[in-house]
Amino acid sequence: MRLVLVGPPGAGKGTQAQYIASNLSIPKISTGDIFRANVSGGTDLGKLAKTYMDRGDLVPDEVTIAMVRDRLSEDDAQDGFLLDGFPRNVAQAEILRDMLKDWSQALDLVLELVVDDDEVVRRLAGRRTCSQCGRIWHVEFDDKKDDKCDACGGALFQRDDDKEETVRHRLEVYQEQTAPLVSYYADEGILVGVDATGPVEEVTQRAMDAIRPYMG
Numbered sequence: 455m456r457l458v459l460v461g462p463p464g465a466g467k468g469t470q471a472q473y474i475a476s477n478l479s480i481p482k483i484s485t486g487d488i489f490r491a492n493v494s495g496g497t498d499l500g501k502l503a504k505t506y507m508d509r510g511d512l513v514p515d516e517v518t519i520a521m522v523r524d525r526l527s528e529d530d531a532q533d534g535f536l537l538d539g540f541p542r543n544v545a546q547a548e549i550l551r552d553m554l555k556d557w558s559q560a561l562d563l564v565l566e567l568v569v570d571d572d573e574v575v576r577r578l579a580g581r582r583t584c585s586q587c588g589r590i591w592h593v594e595f596d597d598k599k600d601d602k603c604d605a606c607g608g609a610l611f612q613r614d615d616d617k618e619e620t621v622r623h624r625l626e627v628y629q630e631q632t633a634p635l636v637s638y639y640a641d642e643g644i645l646v647g648v649d650a651t652g653p654v655e656e657v658t659q660r661a662m663d664a665i666r667p668y669m670g
């Protein structure tokens with residue numbers, strides 16, 4: 455099964471990627487992991503990427519694509535994979551399609567985690583981080599009534615990233631970038647949306663139910 459997972463910030467994509475990949479016995483391939491592996495492994499691509507990151511610049515598409523190509527050519531990815539964080543746009547999606555075609559492969563499915571904006575705001579803007587131990591609590595889900603960490607007594611604060619206006623802005627950026635990608639895959643007939651609200655296990659279950667009909 456060759457799968458791409460997309461979803462907005464706060465949809466629990468990283469967690470679902472892990473569960474789904476392990477249920478399907480395929481490697482979870484995230485661009486974050488690929489970057490870290492290349493940089494810490496000191497590969498040529500890693501060194502190149504690092505020159506951009508050290509300057510605070512975005513790593514160019516060609517570098518990301520080359521890293522993805524290397525990763526997808528490894529042995530463990532030959533019978534399937536779950537991609538998380540790539541492709542990010544239609545141009546990358548077309549490159550991925552051509553790359554797979556060169557290997558006589560194709561994507562089976564693109565799974566979109568669907569959560570409405572207000573739910574994402576509720577999840578992210580309710581997060582409070584401990585200033586001492588870094589643990590994250592949730593005002594609603596952890597029933598936090600004070601602003602002290604239950605683990606160490608440290609003061610809790612709201613990270614700038616978790617502020618409502620920042621979250622809303624990230625959602626807008628996501629929609630702008632992802633909407634064309636999602637409709638590209640809808641046109642290809644391989645897009646399936648999964649309701650990503652509710653407990654983690656239920657979302658995984660829904661995702662697996664959605665995937666099953668596409669399994670060869």
Ligand SMILES: [Zn+2]
Pocket residue numbers: 584585586587588589603604605606607608
């Ligand atoms: Zn703490």
